[in-house]
Amino acid sequence: MAQILWVEDQFxxxxxxxxxxxxxxxxxxxxKNTLKIFKFVExxxxxxxxxxxxxxxVILDANMNGNDDAGFIVSRTLANQWPDTPVIYLSxxxxxxxxxxxxxxxxxxxxxxxHQENVEQVICWRIKALLRQRTMQxxxxxxxxxxxxxxxxxxxxxxxxxxxxxxxxxxxxxxNLRPLAPTPRKILRxxxxxxxxxxxTMQMAExxxxxxxxxxxxxxxxxxxxxxxEQASLTKNKESFxxxxxxxxxxxxxxxEGGYCWIK
Numbered sequence: 001m002a003q004i005l006w007v008e009d010q011f012x013x014x015x016x017x018x019x020x021x022x023x024x025x026x027x028x029x030x031x032k033n034t035l036k037i038f039k040f041v042e043x044x045x046x047x048x049x050x051x052x053x054x055x056x057x058v059i060l061d062a063n064m065n066g067n068d069d070a071g072f073i074v075s076r077t078l079a080n081q082w083p084d085t086p087v088i089y090l091s092x093x094x095x096x097x098x099x100x101x102x103x104x105x106x107x108x109x110x111x112x113x114x115h116q117e118n119v120e121q122v123i124c125w126r127i128k129a130l131l132r133q134r135t136m137q138x139x140x141x142x143x144x145x146x147x148x149x150x151x152x153x154x155x156x157x158x159x160x161x162x163x164x165x166x167x168x169x170x171x172x173x174x175x176n177l178r179p180l181a182p183t184p185r186k187i188l189r190x191x192x193x194x195x196x197x198x199x200x201t202m203q204m205a206e207x208x209x210x211x212x213x214x215x216x217x218x219x220x221x222x223x224x225x226x227x228x229x230e231q232a233s234l235t236k237n238k239e240s241f242x243x244x245x246x247x248x249x250x251x252x253x254x255x256x257e258g259g260y261c262w263i264k
Contacts (some may be wrong), residue, residue, distance in 0.1 A: 001198055001259050002026045002033045002131060003054035007044045007074050009064040013114065024124045027131050038194040041070050045077045053248060054082035056197060057127055062098045075106035086130040090114060090123060109179035135197055151192050152264035161185050165232040173227035180228050184221045191262040197259035198254035222260055226251055
């Protein structure tokens with residue numbers, strides 16, 4: 001369930017790669033990705049500047065409409081707006097000065113030749129590897145000690161598994177005298193560690209080592225977590241957590257395949 005931004009001006013390349021990118025398993029066990037395509041540099045830059053939720057990965061053509069610097073213009077906008085998003089160039093100019101310039105002047109992680117053998121598989125392999133690296137990097141960059149995970153106003157104490165929101169301990173929403181159950185706390189930890197990427201039902205089942213874990217289970221635990229956060233928010237006179245979730249902050253529902261993500 002990756003979100004991909006692709007800037008490409010030639011229809012035959014779009015027709016060739018679009019169904020492949022939309023239906024590839026890019027490492028999360030799902031075969032359904034969201035693809036946003038722009039044929040003009042200006043439109044792509046405007047979208048990037050106006051969108052707070054960054055794509056998981058960006059694919060750029062280097063030369064567009066006769067302009068050798070077209071991809072680099074988009075890349076500069078990405079560096080300012082979405083600095084942590086991996087960028088791949090998919091171009092007919094591999095092995096030229098354009099490729100050299102892409103690596104020297106932009107934050108490109110890869111440059112793939114459109115005409116190479118098995119290019120359809122190659123681009124999927126490279127995207128999958130970059131997304132895996134990004135997830136690992138996000139985990140290492142998370143504000144985390146040996147005993148605590150912190151993400152914004154959220155704090156997870158790993159020594160006793162207590163969870164705090166604005167320094168208010170999350171409790172069982174059905175009985176405020178009892179702590180939050182272990183499974184929701186574990187789910188929350190895995191969501192925070194994977195952020196900003198979503199975690200599908202299948203991925204969560206693997207993380208929990210629970211082969212019988214279903215989307216219905218996942219949804220129920222997410223509901224419990226949201227209600228617990230809501231109680232803590234009300235106690236601290238903070239914005240409604242459930243309303244924040246509806247506005248793409250907190251625990252956010254992702255796609256139609258049973259995925260959730262933590263957006264601080």
